[in-house]
Amino acid sequence: MELLVFVIASGMVLVGAVGVVAMRNPVHSALGLVLTLFGVAVHFVAMEAHFLAAVQVIVYAGAIVVLFLFVIMLLGVDTAEDLSIEPVPIQRPLAVIIGVGTVVLVGTAVIRTRDTIARGPELEASGDSNIRLLARNLFSDQVLAFELTSVLFIVAVAGTVLMTRKQKRVAPDRDRVGS
Amino acid sequence: MIAAIVAQLGEWTAPVIDWHALAPELILVVGINLVLFIDLNIGEARKWAMATLTGFVLLAAFVPVVTLAVIGDASREMFDGRYVVDHYALILKAIFLLVAYVVVLMSQNELEEGGYYQGEFYVLMLCSVLGMVMMASSRDLVSIFVALELLSIPAYMMAAWRKRDVRSNEAGVKYYLLGVFASAVLLYGMSFLYGTTGSTKLVEIGEVLASGDLIAMQVVAIAFVIAGLAFKVSAVPFHSWAPDTYEGAPTPVTAFFSVASKAAGFVALMSLIFLAFPTATGVYQPLIWVLAVLTMTVGNVMALRQTNIVRMLAYSSVSQGGFILMPLAVAGTGDASQSAVRAVIVYLLIYAFMNLGAFAVVIAVSRKTRSGEITSFGGLFGYAPGMAAVMTIFMASLAGIPPLGGWIAKFNVFKTVIDAGSGAAYALAVIAAVNTVIAAAYYMRVLRQVWMMPAPDGDITPLATPAPVTAALGITAIGTLVLGVLPGLVLRFGDLQDLTGALGR
Numbered sequence: 001m002e003l004l005v006f007v008i009a010s011g012m013v014l015v016g017a018v019g020v021v022a023m024r025n026p027v028h029s030a031l032g033l034v035l036t037l038f039g040v041a042v043h044f045v046a047m048e049a050h051f052l053a054a055v056q057v058i059v060y061a062g063a064i065v066v067l068f069l070f071v072i073m074l075l076g077v078d079t080a081e082d083l084s085i086e087p088v089p090i091q092r093p094l095a096v097i098i099g100v101g102t103v104v105l106v107g108t109a110v111i112r113t114r115d116t117i118a119r120g121p122e123l124e125a126s127g128d129s130n131i132r133l134l135a136r137n138l139f140s141d142q143v144l145a146f147e148l149t150s151v152l153f154i155v156a157v158a159g160t161v162l163m164t165r166k167q168k169r170v171a172p173d174r175d176r177v178g179s
Numbered sequence: 180m181i182a183a184i185v186a187q188l189g190e191w192t193a194p195v196i197d198w199h200a201l202a203p204e205l206i207l208v209v210g211i212n213l214v215l216f217i218d219l220n221i222g223e224a225r226k227w228a229m230a231t232l233t234g235f236v237l238l239a240a241f242v243p244v245v246t247l248a249v250i251g252d253a254s255r256e257m258f259d260g261r262y263v264v265d266h267y268a269l270i271l272k273a274i275f276l277l278v279a280y281v282v283v284l285m286s287q288n289e290l291e292e293g294g295y296y297q298g299e300f301y302v303l304m305l306c307s308v309l310g311m312v313m314m315a316s317s318r319d320l321v322s323i324f325v326a327l328e329l330l331s332i333p334a335y336m337m338a339a340w341r342k343r344d345v346r347s348n349e350a351g352v353k354y355y356l357l358g359v360f361a362s363a364v365l366l367y368g369m370s371f372l373y374g375t376t377g378s379t380k381l382v383e384i385g386e387v388l389a390s391g392d393l394i395a396m397q398v399v400a401i402a403f404v405i406a407g408l409a410f411k412v413s414a415v416p417f418h419s420w421a422p423d424t425y426e427g428a429p430t431p432v433t434a435f436f437s438v439a440s441k442a443a444g445f446v447a448l449m450s451l452i453f454l455a456f457p458t459a460t461g462v463y464q465p466l467i468w469v470l471a472v473l474t475m476t477v478g479n480v481m482a483l484r485q486t487n488i489v490r491m492l493a494y495s496s497v498s499q500g501g502f503i504l505m506p507l508a509v510a511g512t513g514d515a516s517q518s519a520v521r522a523v524i525v526y527l528l529i530y531a532f533m534n535l536g537a538f539a540v541v542i543a544v545s546r547k548t549r550s551g552e553i554t555s556f557g558g559l560f561g562y563a564p565g566m567a568a569v570m571t572i573f574m575a576s577l578a579g580i581p582p583l584g585g586w587i588a589k590f591n592v593f594k595t596v597i598d599a600g601s602g603a604a605y606a607l608a609v610i611a612a613v614n615t616v617i618a619a620a621y622y623m624r625v626l627r628q629v630w631m632m633p634a635p636d637g638d639i640t641p642l643a644t645p646a647p648v649t650a651a652l653g654i655t656a657i658g659t660l661v662l663g664v665l666p667g668l669v670l671r672f673g674d675l676q677d678l679t680g681a682l683g684r
Binding site for chain 2: 145
């Protein structure tokens, strides 16, 4: 049973991931991403990490991908892009070689590591122990990183407003050092 | 439900927080909000005050760094050793705050006269500095990653600050895409590390890695983590973003990237190597050896061919990164482990002074010439002898000529590599020596323009350097000179046992 769930979930993750890259239409790619994220959520459930599974679905599959779709539609790039133009001819074969190489590298590492790795402590299947562990970790050991992450929101808000606003005035002669 | 939650409150113990040790970070957070709030509420005519305010925030954050150093107790640990304020962290925090202060001085007039947004720029810069200050104390994968994002994400936007210039947009997008890719690689490696060692704490990871032979996934993890950070320090072959980003970004931002962002990457690399991977010498040493050799050689050869001063300084900064990597490539061999940390920190400090200074000269001169070509420096000695003199100091120091700071930095690096005493270390020293000579060629080419050539268009009106840029030039020139003449000031860092002692557990 556990193996079956694992195989199905992994299949979802892989098919979705390949879909993100291979699909021509960006909307389809975003939907492929949803499939991947759902597969990861199933993995979390299988590992008794129910809270993470819920967060995965709500935040990633729900909010973030919806945001992606929003942007894709707002920018009007919901049509297939022409990807046949190739500025540097060696790029694509090189990318394939590096991609395959990385897969082989990581795959070999995983296979060789299979038996030597120590098992972590089992999570309690019942109750809210998961959430409690997570909360404890977040609000004691990692509290500083957690709090400073909020500064990232200031950065995101200030930066997004700035990057999308029109330049306030133009002083063409005082442009810069280059050229 | 509520009763159950209340019942659990008893088990909860709040983490102990050392407010004094956290003060620099807290002051920066308050400062970020203050600058943002005041910027919203003042008129366009008084925006210049934001630079002053930012300068004061940085100085205020400097105060606790100094008091902590004066009190001088070996180290203050928080969150179960995940956040450590020791001498190593304090020195680095001081470097970051100083660099940021000089960059504020350099950017004030650029932003005002270019008509760019000012308040928001300083907010983003302070956020970036907060990430760097946090990085100096982080001893945990999670906080290292958060610090890295906190310092990079504002940087992506700062690179694209000249919005109406295509090249600046390109700079921002390139930096963003490659930076995010690097973060992903780093995070992938970190997840392997956590998975195979069961901890995010650097010291615990180090213990697990030391306890037996490395397993295959740990080797892959270390390689990925180092590759991810190599992007941040623009080491070859992960440097491709650097020249375009440096050229397209506003010049003060380029100075900030080439000094502060790079130093932060090195800090992360050092913390990881000395705390988490000290026993994995067989993995990280060859990797960094290759990175160092490629970085200094490719950086130098490319720098030789540049005609634009900013692009030349970009490649020169890539090549200097190779020199800073050198001590790390031998960090686990022989006697080098003790002096490697010191060599890197001293190099970072001196490099900060001389590179910021070189950029300050470029800003000051290009205000008049409106050009970035090296030839535009022709005749500088004729109409601005003072500027020519400081440019000579910075270029000679970057080339490593005694008695300037750059010489001490290079000397330390070579000494560390020789201390290691292995065949690979000697080979590295020879390659670095050849590279030092190559580097001298393109620094001297700038000086030849400054001293020997006539002004390109015969325009010999004197420079009108604004006061903040003059102040930046003064600070950096004095730093470069004093550290060269009195190296004891910084070499004493190494005698503080805790600098390396804290790292060596």
